[in-house]
Amino acid sequence: xxxxxxxxxxxxxxxxxxxxxxxxxxxxxxxxxxxxxxxxxxxxxxxxxxxxxxxxxxxxxxxxxxxxxxxxxxxxxxxxxxxxxxxxxxxxxxxxxxxxxxxxxxxxxxxxx
Amino acid sequence: xxxxxxxxxxxxxxxxxxxxxxxxxxxxxxxxxxxxxxxxxxxxxxxxxxxxxxxxxxxxxxxxxxxxxxxxxxxxxxxxxxxxxxxxxxxxxxxxxxxxxxxxxxxxxxx
Numbered sequence: 357x358x359x360x361x362x363x364x365x366x367x368x369x370x371x372x373x374x375x376x377x378x379x380x381x382x383x384x385x386x387x388x389x390x391x392x393x394x395x396x397x398x399x400x401x402x403x404x405x406x407x408x409x410x411x412x413x414x415x416x417x418x419x420x421x422x423x424x425x426x427x428x429x430x431x432x433x434x435x436x437x438x439x440x441x442x443x444x445x446x447x448x449x450x451x452x453x454x455x456x457x458x459x460x461x462x463x464x465x466x467x468x469x
Numbered sequence: 470x471x472x473x474x475x476x477x478x479x480x481x482x483x484x485x486x487x488x489x490x491x492x493x494x495x496x497x498x499x500x501x502x503x504x505x506x507x508x509x510x511x512x513x514x515x516x517x518x519x520x521x522x523x524x525x526x527x528x529x530x531x532x533x534x535x536x537x538x539x540x541x542x543x544x545x546x547x548x549x550x551x552x553x554x555x556x557x558x559x560x561x562x563x564x565x566x567x568x569x570x571x572x573x574x575x576x577x578x579x580x
Contacts, residue, residue: 391570398573399570401568415567446512453566454568458515460513461512
């Protein structure tokens with residue numbers, strides 16, 4: 357089944373404790389991206405990647421890191437999480453770029469205490 | 470001004486009604502336009518792309534007005550299952566392949 361998977365789905369952590377949210381797709385897509393969704397602000401793009409080893413900042417990259425060492429994986433790293441990073445996070449992939457249909461993962465609900 | 474603006478709603482309509490949503494975008498270099506649907510706490514899913522000539526998919530019709538920089542979505546014969554949040558999405562040429570989402574318009578279809 358073609359899909360985007362994210363792990364964990366739910367995470368409660370404390371300020372400053374490094375964490376990684378994994379994202380994997382099995383559709384051989386070139387484009388992958390991360391979003392956060394907050395009430396009243398909608399979905400905002402954090403980082404995106406056009407292909408392996410190519411990443412670029414979205415609209416809200418501060419406090420986040422990403423890497424794209426393999427085509428299928430695009431982990432989101434929070435080196436020192438803070439409470440303002442409490443949010444619902446979505447990973448997405450598409451065939452080639454932002455002009456194609458985006459396939460979203462199921463979301464990761466993160467709470468930073 | 471937000472790059473993509475939508476009326477948040479909620480729009481409460483009876484089953485069978487026709488409902489229209491508008492979305493405005495600020496960047497005239499915007500190239501690609503989409504409507505996504507998001508059910509409560511679930512991932513967004515593509516409803517339809519929006520083409521310059523307008524396009525229709527069953528009960529759904531999307532229109533693009535580049536001169537006025539707005540996109541519309543028309544839903545005819547609303548079903549209970551249409552209840553969701555509808556997200557307007559814009560991709561900008563030369564924008565580094567960034568996607569900008571509107572905050573969404575909530576639709577509630579009632580018996």
